[in-house]
Amino acid sequence: MLTTLLYALGASLPLVVGAAVGARWEPPKHLVATVLAFAAGALIVSTSFELFEPAYQGGGAWRAGGMFAAGAVVFVAADTWLDRRYQRSATGVALLAGVTLDGIPENTALGVSLNDSASVALLVAVFVSNFPEALAGARSMMDKGRSGRTVVLVWAAATVLLCAAVFLGKFLFAGASATALSYPLAFAGGAVLASVIDTLAPEAFSEGGPVIALASAAGFVTGYLLSA
Secondary structure (H helix, E strand, O other): OHHHHHHHHHHHHHHHHHHHHHOOOOOOHHHHHHHHHHHHHHHHHHHHHHHHHHHHHHHHHHHHHHHHHHHHHHHHHHHHHHHHHHOOOOOHHHHHHHHHHHHHHHHHHHHHHOOOOOOHHHHHHHHHHHHHHHHHHHHHHHHOOOOHHHHHHHHHHHHHHHHHHHHHHHHHOOOOOHHHHHHHHHHHHHHHHHHHHHHHHHHHHHHHOHHHHHHHHHHHHHHHHHHO
8 A cells, every 4th residue: 555655646746746846937948848858768668668568468469459559549539639629728627637638547557567566667757757747737827827826726636636546557456367457558558658659759859859869768768777
């Protein structure tokens, strides 16, 4: 229970902390882009070794591949719908929906990994991605006239939801077989990889330019070393 709580807090608290910082400080865009790029690299390697590989070993190519594709399709479909619905509105509801869409697969997968071997690499990747996303999102809300209190409360709500996702992944699949675990792990892997390509990488590149690829490479190496 303590390990689950620590992982839930480690993955989710960066949201409300990042929002609190963003409500009071506007960071250089290149700095945010660098951190996002680092997180993208770390998430790619974590998806490979902490999510898809155990899914493949436990469920085989067809189960793992099918659920991975399903996770990617669901994320892209949901993200596309949100973009169309809220493209002209930066309301707290829209931002909360967006961060939940990104975070629930990551945090649920983190919880599922606790039933096998707790994934430090995935925890670090989620931590590093959540903080700058919340910071940048909070800053955007402030720029559109939202009060600091409203901003922090919205991101605090997201923090609670994503904490719950870790516990859901842990206890819903407690005692599950390797075959059963392959389904949520592969599904989450597809959703996480889609979120990296659809959200983190483009945002980082748009603000940081081609040199930002070096930060992604550093994130990949860091994630690999932690996985190894």
